[in-house]
Amino acid sequence: MANLQELEQEELIKQLIELLEIGAYEAVRALDEKLHYADRAEIMEELSEELRQTYFELLDFEEASEVLEEVGSELFSELIEGMDEEKRSKVIDNMSQDDIVDKLSGLTEEKQEELLSYMDEDTASEVETLLEYEEDSAGGRMTKDYVTLTTEMTIDIAIEYLRQNAPGAETIYYVFVTDEAGILTGVISLRQLIVASPETKISEIMNENVISVYDDEDQEEVARLFSKYDFMVMPVVDKEEKLKGIITVDDILDVIEEEATEDIYKFAGSSDLEIYEEDDASWLRVVRSVRSRLPWLIITIFGGLLSGSVVARYQGTLDANAALAMFMPLLAGMGGNVGTQSSTITVRSIAVGYVEGKEAVRTFFLEVATGFAVGLVCSVIVGLAAMLTNSSTVISLIVGIAMFSNIVTAAAIGTLVPMIFKKLGVDPAVASAPFISTTVDITGLTIYFSLATVLIGKWMI
Amino acid sequence: MANLQELEQEELIKQLIELLEIGAYEAVRALDEKLHYADRAEIMEELSEELRQTYFELLDFEEASEVLEEVGSELFSELIEGMDEEKRSKVIDNMSQDDIVDKLSGLTEEKQEELLSYMDEDTASEVETLLEYEEDSAGGRMTKDYVTLTTEMTIDIAIEYLRQNAPGAETIYYVFVTDEAGILTGVISLRQLIVASPETKISEIMNENVISVYDDEDQEEVARLFSKYDFMVMPVVDKEEKLKGIITVDDILDVIEEEATEDIYKFAGSSDLEIYEEDDASWLRVVRSVRSRLPWLIITIFGGLLSGSVVARYQGTLDANAALAMFMPLLAGMGGNVGTQSSTITVRSIAVGYVEGKEAVRTFFLEVATGFAVGLVCSVIVGLAAMLTNSSTVISLIVGIAMFSNIVTAAAIGTLVPMIFKKLGVDPAVASAPFISTTVDITGLTIYFSLATVLIGKWMI
Known part of the structure; x- marks a missing residue:
């Protein structure tokens, strides 16, 4: 039962929609737990607007934010607007920033303003900074949702620091290290942290040779580096080598697919204008x-x-x-x-x-x-x-x-x-x-x- | 100095080759430390056979195995054959299995036999099992180089077990859980392990809804699942749901690029026969x-x-x-x-x-x-x-x-x-x-x- 193969999943999705239609909400919840957020988002796209709202309201704020990360821009804005204020702020707070930016960049400026007004000041200003980058640059792909360590920390303090600050971060498996000025100076893996003795300083065991990209680098080049070096995460810096954000490999999978589609279309004599979203009119x-x-x-x-x-x-x-x-x-x-x-x-x-x-x-x-x-x-x-x-x-x-x-x-x-x-x-x-x-x-x-x-x-x- | 951009790196590579040519080996080593293994492998490909041997001998066995993971099939077989027996067995032991399989599958059966004879019995038999899978199936892409936990372990025992057994494993950031019969029953992240209280049982906090693939699944479908669910690693099972191996996302980047190339060639009316290695005659x-x-x-x-x-x-x-x-x-x-x-x-x-x-x-x-x-x-x-x-x-x-x-x-x-x-x-x-x-x-x-x-x-x- 634990092991879901693709076919079983399609079966589950069908059942869940039927249960929703007859209003068997408890059964819906029981089934729901077996589904991945990406599947729940797929269900959302298939439901009528009314059933969609009902289904969405069944989710707690953590689930809601995970599902929102997976839906398209239009649906994202519809669902955000439909929530009450309290849940909305919790949900947005829990979403990963690069996903919020991704959804917003698919919307009109007017809609962007409206959705930004629902966020707390900090999040809104960080999202606005990210929105200013070109969509297909390293800056446009990065998230500001990460924790950094500093060179002077000891291992035990660093681990405690991660415990307290990391829950919302996109990845803690590789953590970047900066000096007091915010300049990227090294990288350390969670694995290294766990096996090192508690009183060691970060600077002693971190890897100093970090390969980074500038925030204005083209996403195709970033993808090439990920694939050459088998990275899971890469740091993005500005021209002063200050750490600005991180890019995770899951976003790079999309980049590679997008760039391949673009190349294929160009072969046939069609420009990248033609890469549209599924929900375009x-x-x-x-x-x-x-x-x-x-x-x-x-x-x-x-x-x-x-x-x-x-x-x-x-x-x-x-x-x-x-x-x-x-x-x-x-x-x-x-x-x-x-x-x-x-x-x-x-x-x-x-x-x-x-x-x-x-x-x-x-x-x-x-x-x-x-x-x-x-x-x-x-x-x-x-x-x-x-x-x-x-x-x-x-x-x-x-x-x-x-x-x-x-x-x-x-x-x-x-x-x-x-x-x-x-x-x-x-x-x-x-x-x-x-x-x-x-x-x-x-x-x-x-x-x-x-x-x-x-x-x-x-x-x- | 810590922060390497692509251009600086090309400069380093050029310098390193010059230093090798004049025999300044200490300077080579100093420079070498700043380079990623993928870059060292690139240097290898560019050197003459003689300089290549000299350079390769400068590396310790850990470095040698990392570099070997990055080179092409032909070069892999040349370098393995050039080593003395003791270093060779250490190097092979330290390499990740799916990479060994990858190199071997690019060679003739005769060469495969020869290289298999250099490995210890365990490794050789695992590699042989992997070689039997179709190259573009989940089985052909997976590695057997991982640790599993069992449902009955407590967190503190699990962490100690990972400390002792994980050093060679491809990833410990997500660890799969099996029952006594080896059937996949759950997954747990290193992050969950670290924040949980020590006496909790694995079965209490693991996620039971694991999405897995069968070992004969096509790699294109595997890539689709990775990109849909933003996975970092996926478990591969046989028809009895027994855990057979894991696939990591870095291999999937290559799959997506390969499949895109295949599609592009097909559009132009050419079959996938035409995807050749750089070193083909x-x-x-x-x-x-x-x-x-x-x-x-x-x-x-x-x-x-x-x-x-x-x-x-x-x-x-x-x-x-x-x-x-x-x-x-x-x-x-x-x-x-x-x-x-x-x-x-x-x-x-x-x-x-x-x-x-x-x-x-x-x-x-x-x-x-x-x-x-x-x-x-x-x-x-x-x-x-x-x-x-x-x-x-x-x-x-x-x-x-x-x-x-x-x-x-x-x-x-x-x-x-x-x-x-x-x-x-x-x-x-x-x-x-x-x-x-x-x-x-x-x-x-x-x-x-x-x-x-x-x-x-x-x-x-």
């Missing part, structure tokens, strides 16, 4: 989708018109050999796909830090070598297919050679463009599928038709 | 690239030939109106891009758990609505562009209407296909860029030419 999502995607599509239009002008330039060759038109989609499609494959792999390799210095040159040659191998196989298949579908030998040969050159060019362009962007300080992800496939369309058609013009001219006479 | 990478990408490209060829047959079918219309050829690349390109955008966003939404039940229907209509809006804007631009480039009014109109229908169809196909795949139990990521753009090519050309055939026939007479 429908019309808002459509407007944002259109705004994120249109820029790339308009570039595609001009690229497409350019490709068209290539076709127009060789209209003579095309008119004389109508069969050439039949292989246009095939050549363009293959070039686009090979180019997209190469650029996707290059952009991701740059993002995870694989492609630097010598490695870049090696990656380029490996991609071109792959293009050669793939090109050989595909050009033979396509050439044979052309012959089997009754094209002349010359046309089959042209299609085969064009296919090969096309694939090699596409692999080269797909690899080079993101690397050049990186060098120029442009986000390599701009070399997305739409950009690459449009570029490769133009080079591919030029290769195909110029080859056709030259070869047909030579051999047909 | 060049020829191996090319072979694997070709094998990962060819299947999709061969499907693209057949798709392209099908598209070609659409063109061939309307050859009459095309011959009579040569200008139609000019807009083929544009229409195909736009359809491909819109389809890829829709499918990418749908596949990612499915992956992060946004699209289920009612939400699926809503997503479909929102994508089609986006297609409508985007289609309107693009068809006007393209229609005008066609008129400006001296196409006749009929052709401009055909191009505009085709563009609009093409974009709406592409958005619908791009959204529906991944959803249908999901329903059928096929990985939605199969609806990748190559698949969608090829499908949309065929529908787009059919729309274009059939429209042209009908309209030109009607209006030209």
Whole structure:
């Protein structure tokens, strides 16, 4: 019974909703205890507004604050407003600050003001400080909810200090140490504290080599450090090395997922505008989708018109050999796909830090070598297919050679463009599928038709 | 001095390598102390084999084992083989098991056998058990390096037990509790242990609702649970609910990054074969690239030939109106891009758990609505562009209407296909860029030419 697997949990959630609907509140409470706060928050999202209020009122203030940490911004503001004053102040006091900031930053400034007015002065001013940081910076991700030790404390005093001050803190498993001026000077683990002798000074056993981040550091870089060093928590400092907050690893899991989604969308030629909350209104999502995607599509239009002008330039060759038109989609499609494959792999390799210095040159040659191998196989298949579908030998040969050159060019362009962007300080992800496939369309058609013009001219006479 | 920022660190690494090269070993040691093991491992990878051995010998066995946890498989096996027997057994004993398993699983079976022979019997047999799990299952990610408490212990005994047995364990911040049969019955945090009164029994204060995973669970699902519940550690059980191992959050960061890379590659039409280690040989990478990408490209060829047959079918219309050829690349390109955008966003939404039940229907209509809006804007631009480039009014109109229908169809196909795949139990990521753009090519050309055939026939007479 103690061991909850995912399926059992879904079953519990269903039962709980049914019990709520028939008003069996005691049974609800009994079941509720078996559920994690994240699951209770999920239940909240699924309930009608009325049942939601009933359910929420069943929770004591500690439970309420844990559940509030897990819900979305809109629901957070609805539930906070629905509480009586006394419970509200207790609940807010018990919530972790970075979560409050997270919810507030999803709301309008007006709503923010209103919710800030419910908090005591200290909390409100700390939350306001945090709200001023960019959402995707270290400062925007950190919490001020931690305890610090000072270098001069002895172990027994430090442990007593933690007992008294830590209950609300986000983590006490790694505690940071500052000097009198608040400057970060070391870190000590709860484990070290427990095994050390009571009269030792913190400064004697703390680790002085703390890796920290500045408060304006980008969250993607922070995530990279967490994953490189296997940290559970990292300190955030200002430019004077004063400790400003801490970031815990659970927030970093979200960052990594968010950044991956952003990268994936960019590949498809859509901006990060398109990462919306689940509770966004429908019309808002459509407007944002259109705004994120249109820029790339308009570039595609001009690229497409350019490709068209290539076709127009060789209209003579095309008119004389109508069969050439039949292989246009095939050549363009293959070039686009090979180019997209190469650029996707290059952009991701740059993002995870694989492609630097010598490695870049090696990656380029490996991609071109792959293009050669793939090109050989595909050009033979396509050439044979052309012959089997009754094209002349010359046309089959042209299609085969064009296919090969096309694939090699596409692999080269797909690899080079993101690397050049990186060098120029442009986000390599701009070399997305739409950009690459449009570029490769133009080079591919030029290769195909110029080859056709030259070869047909030579051999047909 | 205590506070290391990334730039300072790179400077330190450079200095350290220079000092090693001139043989100033004492200075190397002094500098070394300021570096994290992950940085020392990075230095290892950059050094020549000779300098690497020299540097590695400077480390004591504790440092050596920490560094070994951070290097790649190849380097791990090189360094282990280079050590004398006594140091080796100490080093291996001090390493965390899941890291040993991780390195071994990147090596040939022969090498695995050899390295296993260096370990003591206990470790070797535990590592062998772990090696038998699928690499990307919960079992393959877990470690057996942990301590458990039993329900009947009192707090003071438990704390003493941890002091004696925990030094090598991966985490003691959350300790799992089992009954006499080894069945998982609860969890308790170090924090709870410290604040509880000494004579309390574990069973009285432990949390009985432990969320666990089965050892054969997929790592992606494990990562989802970590991120949903903000866990630092999760217990892994077998089908009898017996505790088999634990997974810590630092390994989950890698899983999330790995799975994101896998998804990104799949979008581009490449399989997970292509996720290689940095130290893979060049020829191996090319072979694997070709094998990962060819299947999709061969499907693209057949798709392209099908598209070609659409063109061939309307050859009459095309011959009579040569200008139609000019807009083929544009229409195909736009359809491909819109389809890829829709499918990418749908596949990612499915992956992060946004699209289920009612939400699926809503997503479909929102994508089609986006297609409508985007289609309107693009068809006007393209229609005008066609008129400006001296196409006749009929052709401009055909191009505009085709563009609009093409974009709406592409958005619908791009959204529906991944959803249908999901329903059928096929990985939605199969609806990748190559698949969608090829499908949309065929529908787009059919729309274009059939429209042209009908309209030109009607209006030209």
